Amino acid sequence: MKPFKVRLRFHGDLGVFLGSKADDAVIERRLAEKTSIKDIIESCGVPHPEVDLILVDEQTVGFEHTLANDAKVEVFPVENHGTYRTEKQLQTIGISRFVADGHLGGLTRHLRLLGFDVAYRQNADDRQLLEVMVRENRALLTRDRRLLMHAIVQHGYWPRSQNADEQTIEVIRRFDLSELIAPFTRCLRCNAPLEAVAKADIIDKLEPLTKIYYDQFRRCPECKQIYWSGSHFPKLQRRVEEIRSRARRKA
Ligand SMILES: [Zn+2]
DSSP: OOEEEEEEOOOGGGGGGGGGGOOOEEEEEEEESSHHHHHHHHHTTTGGEEEEEEEEETEEEEOHHHHHHHEEEEEGGGGGGTOOOOOTTTOOOOOOOEEEEETTTTHHHHHHHTOOEEOOTTTOOHHHHHHHHTTTEEEEOOOOOHHTTTTTTEEEESOSSHHHHHHHHHHHTTTTTTOOOOOOOOTTTTTBOEEOOOOHGGGGGSSSHHHOOOOOOEEOTTTEEOOOOOOOOOOHHEEEEEEEEHHHHHO
């Protein structure tokens, strides 16, 4: 087969995946056999769940599209949702159930604080993460881009920042979650939805001052942790409001 040349231009923030090898977010690939566009894009370091739209010689294509001749390829991230709306949008937004890798404990707590369902085990290995993702129909959150490239992954995201606050805002924007925020409804420790509980039922478990000052309590049905709007609550509320307002504003 005649060798051919593919020129790819990566838009938006997809440049973060290219490293120093890319000039102006453009990469050229010389190929000698028919190759799927998905494989060509991932060979540049960009995981497929980060790609929302692909144009090959100005035609929108899906991941299964193969190339066998010279081509110009434009690759767009999810942030362009709406700007280039076509039938060929590759990602789904509005997913609100996640599984996070073991390095994302801070992000997991923040998302749970906002009410989102995040499966997390600090020691989960790759196979376990993918199993939970498939079985429970969750989007994968991971800083391991090789894992995100796994063929079985349909929905997922690679947090750009290493900071949990920033990662939280990124995830809310990426999956368009700001209208779904329901703070203080989920257990931060084990992810179960909290239930209202009568003070009388738990009064023997409360510290003396908590007994005096607070009347409204919620309890985790799984781990039995009790939650109330204690002295730390205004600080948490401020954090929630800040995340909410920053997530609404587009970067
Ligand atoms: Zn719990």
